Amino acid sequence: MNTNKIKSNKELTVYLSKDRINTRIKEIASELSENFSNDNPVIIGVLNGSFIFLADLVRLFNFDCDIDFVKANSYVGKESSGKVKLDKDVSIDIKNRRVILIEDIIDSGLTIEFLYEHILSLSPVDITIVALLSKKNNYKFNFNIDITGFEIGSDFVVGYGLDLNNKYRNLDSIYGLKEKN
Ligand code: IMP
Ligand code: MG
Secondary structure: OOHHHOOOOEEEEEEEOHHHHHHHHHHHHHHHHHHOOOOOOEEEEEEOOOHHHHHHHHOOOOOOOEEEEEEEEEEEOOEEEEEEEEEEOOOOOOOOOEEEEEEEEEOOOHHHHHHHHHHHOOOOOEEEEEEEEEOHHHOOOOOOOOEEEEEOOOOOEEEOOEOEOOEOOOOOOEEEEEEOO
């Protein structure tokens, strides 16, 4: 959906267009296709935000994979609560499998750090982290984000899976949000 039909007291401005997103997703898919051609990895999407990114990305892979999801939560409204909890764990046995962890956005890094440690404890061969967006100024940890779609500033963005209180996820581009005067 585009923004024409949205009833909201917020002003939405295009931050990353669907064309820019699609171009970058093709690049990410070819990079992963080179690295995982014979490895049958497990793709683990972080719900809810990654569902559209994951759906677009995995359909461009030219390798076999299994797909599962985890759900973690640290956000209330526009603020991180500072604590992460696991609402849904993986259901596939990932021991001795290669894992690709797909996240929508990394802000403080709390969520991805928690999930990385958790998935590591399940003894995969390795974990490749792919994030569509990252707010690089906001986080610091001692492992790599292997692939980032776009590095952005500290602005709060919605669309293409990303929400504000579960709204705006079905927009096909990524938008910045401002209160309307
Ligand atoms: P972190 O734990 O602070 O890195 O936050 C990560 C989670 O917060 C993401 O998975 C998103 O669900 C949410 N989040 C962070 N920044 C934004 C944003 O700008 N828009 C929408 N959701 C966000
Ligand atoms: Mg999320």
